[in-house]
Amino acid sequence: MRTLDWTAVCPLDRLDPDRGVAALVDGVQVALFRTGDELYAVDNLDPVGGAQVMSRGIVGSRGGLPTLASPLHKQVYDLTTGRCLDLPGVALRRHEVRCRDGLVEVRLRQEE
Structure with missing residues (x-):
């Protein structure tokens, strides 16, 4: 898997805990989530429903794992x-996602 450069997306304080936000990073729609002190970035594309909606998913947990439920058919990731x-x-x-100097940055992972 190939990775690209880091892209600044938004200030950390713009991400509400346990709520998603969509961002366009190098032409790819990404869903960003902040849970406690952790940041997550996934494709915004629902792999089952085929729509760009994962940023609207429901953040939760299952068996101690942080999870995201699709807003379409409720599959849990x-x-x-x-x-x-x-x-x-x-x-x-x-x-990949990180916070540097108060800015959330994303580095896309590309399929080779």
Whole structure:
């Protein structure tokens, strides 16, 4: 898997805890989430429904894992791995995310 450069997206204080926000990073729609002290970035594209809606998903937990439920059909994804907990073989593409000097930055992971 190939990675691109870091892209500044928004100030950290613009991300409400346990709420998603969509951002366009190098032409890719990304869904960003802040849960406690952790940041997560995944594709905004729902792999089952095919719509750009994951930023509107429901943040929660299952078995101690931070999760995201699709707003379309409610499949639940592990935010740490992107793996769907309800449908084997289905996953969200995850991206690297960090906070540097108060700015949230994303680095896309590209399929080779």
